[in-house]
Ligand SMILES: Nc1ncnc2c1ncn2[C@@H]1O[C@H](COP(=O)(O)OP(=O)(O)OP(=O)(O)O)[C@@H](O)[C@H]1O
């Protein structure tokens with residue numbers, strides 16, 4: 046077999062492989078979209094579940110997920126960005142920073158169920174928050190923290206050192222250099238990281254299983270110590286333990302589609318904001 | 329002028345302290361999580377083997393002083409019925425539970441709050457040398473002819489090498505993690521065997537063969553798929569994969585290790601494709617041009633130059649994929665059936681470590697041995713993923729050849 | 733023998749090569765000079781169809797090598813590139829051993845057995861004046877060599893498949909003066925067996941090594957003649973200005 050024939054065969058295989066795998070992946074997406082689109086309407090988005098979750102909507106789950114996402118990032122985003130600024134701009138290259146970095150990297154790969162375990166034990170039991178928005182948000186925040194630190198660090202690293210040198214050489218202080226030169230340059234990537242972690246946090250089930258999620262609540266949470274419903278857990282419940290699983294299937298498809306739409310929106314938003322900010326900067 | 333400078337300096341310093349403080353908080357939080365997990369988990373080895381709050385009692389004349397968990401289990405399962413079989417005197421073992429007390433004594437004989445129960449129990453045991461009583465400690469029988477069997481603490485070897493996971497069994501729960509560890513590894517490894525060749529193939533297709541237009545269409549969708557919550561994949565697996573596998577392979581149930589692997593493979597594909605594609609595309613143009621300029625075909629260039637160059641990036645993707653697979657909870661829990669038995673075939677139901685935690689934590693009483701055993705499972709996961717992420721780091725740092 | 737006839741080349745809408753016709757004789761050294769961005773590299777890369785790799789480009793006209801238009805549909809591009817070797821501006825050895833770098837072209841073109849490859853690698857390294865420096869570390873990574881050695885390794889790599897033409901795009905621009913003069917000597921040696929086309933920014937280098945010189949500007953070939961004549965008595969004023977450094 047000469048080299049042209051082997052190229053032909055190899056490329057044929059790869060093309061087939063590519064087409065097959067892409068078709069499979071797309072069909073999953075298509076399957077949920079087609080089944081979900083029939084269900085989603087205003088009523089589905091704005092009503093409470095009814096009749097053993099076979100009718101009605103998912104409004105409280107949407108609200109719960111919204112609260113949880115906001116709550117977790119309210120604490121994880123500032124802390125993460127500031128920690129990254131510290132390790133990247135202030136701390137030297139000593140062993141402390143190296144250790145912190147190694148540990149954040151490890152933490153970023155720790156399975157989410159382990160966060161759930163920790164959150165339940167510390168926030169729910171030891172600190173006595175009970176199953177609550179507070180405990181759930183803190184747990185999810187811890188999960189998002191290493192991700193935010195990492196993306197922020199990468200964003201700061203991508204700012205060329207010459208920018209810093211140029212600013213410092215003009216007599217600017219370190220704070221001025223960071224706030225006027227480094228942060229604006231790194232902002233598109235930091236924002237992208239934030240938005241992508243919104244997508245991640247809003248879809249996590251394992252960490253909220255034992256810290257906040259409720260099977261069903263007839264009212265919306267009214268304070269941080271209340272339990273809440275959440276979209277991913279709601280889908281889990283609908284899929285595995287509803288009173289009448291067959292009858293609640295349509296609800297499950299609808300919920301799955303809403304979750305996909307959230308991730309899609311976040312991805313689009315991230316791309317959009319990034320383009321916008323980059324354009325503005327290059328002007 | 330002077331004043332401005334001072335203010336600036338103060339601001340500068342304050343920021344520095346503030347940032348240092350956040351760095352410290354983060355560091356401490358991470359250390360805290362780790363220590364917390366491990367202390368909670370390690371407490372398991374200070375718990376007795378017998379179910380919490382209970383003890384086993386026998387007649388004082390009984391030569392047996394202690395029973396191993398396995399022996400206890402066999403006795404209560406009626407597999408051992410004679411004291412002789414475990415080194416005692418000949419005589420049929422008579423199991424006595426607290427409920428039995430109420431059939432022997434009418435409730436009014438036991439006094440207020442069962443105050444007289446310990447004494448009655450003591451008398452009862454004194455009457456029969458063959459009795460084996462499993463009783464709550466609060467009603468510990470009183471009397472000179474009663475002795476409690478010596479209870480050991482749970483041993484690390486029972487936990488890490490144990491082959492049975494029966495956390496709620498009475499009188500002795502079993503916390504052997506082998507079936508869970510093997511289940512996790514089985515599901516993850518099979519998933520990787522499926523996902524790797526496919527993922528790399530598609531990555532090569534995308535980075536080397538697809539047109540710019542195709543790539544611009546496919547890349548974002550693949551990234552979207554990588555971000556879809558695992559519970560959505562789990563739902564898909566439940567409604568599509570499980571029945572499909574059951575029907576096509578003629579199995580009694582569709583919830584098998586293989587279903588889990590297949591679903592994990594599907595979930596891992598987008599990540600593997602996109603990371604590997606990035607690695608392939610990072611191969612410098614100069615390398616491809618050098619190869620093509622020598623008369624190599626595109627395919628020769630790909631497998632002789634591009635893939636070897638991207639090797640470390642690709643292996644990092646692989647290792648991260650393993651980490652993901654091992655820690656994946658919801659999707660796997662929804663499609664593997666969750667039977668905590670030693671896996672013998674991939675077409676059987678299995679239970680993974682994360683699924684066990686998720687399924688049992690709700691019912692395990694806080695602070696009890698079951699709860700601690702679940703924490704220890706968390707520690708095992710933690711160690712697994714730590715090893716994996718460190719090796720990923722080492723691999724991706726190790727560029728086999730560094731250009732000047 | 734290389735010949736182009738009314739070649740035009742476009743990157744999208746950008747007209748990079750404007751109607752160039754040129755004839756290059758075998759076993760000569762031809763230098764292309766001109767200001768940055770004038771199209772020297774683009775033109776050079778037309779000879780081994782390297783520009784095919786860039787998307788959204790277009791070519792008009794003919795490029796003949798040994799009398800055949802290399803842009804005909806029936807052209808075997810891999811075989812063409814084997815015949816027309818190329819050395820790039822920056823040394824770009826593969827992340828492989830020194831030996832494997834030189835053997836690469838032989839392997840991908842299925843040329844000869846183990847014994848032949850070994851012999852050919854040695855010959856090529858000798859021809860590239862690198863043998864003495866690397867003969868004891870053939871199994872070491874190519875990246876352990878200095879920049880100048882790496883560039884000579886790339887030349888050896890190009891020589892190994894026995895091309896008839898060698899294209900060099902600023903082969904010495906990333907190197908120190910000593911490495912540069914070694915490469916220049918080498919180019920001079922190679923002339924006996926190969927047709928060499930070399931792009932350079934270094935006027936003295938062009939004057940020292942080449943037989944003929946082409947001066948490019950804004951995608952046009954302004955002047956093409958004998959090197960001595962070009963440097964002593966150019967026809968065009970812009971050439972004169974560029975050579976004497978009066979060009980902006
Ligand atoms: N891949 C490309 N896509 C679009 N335009 C290109 C591309 N490569 C080169 N050009 C344009 O074509 C023109 C000629 O480029 P070329 O690289 O041939 O110049 P050059 O003479 O080799 O310059 P230098 O001396 O700096 O290497 C330049 O204006 C450049 O901007």
Ligand SMILES: [Mg+2]
Nearest residue numbers: 772773774901
């Ligand atoms: Mg050039």
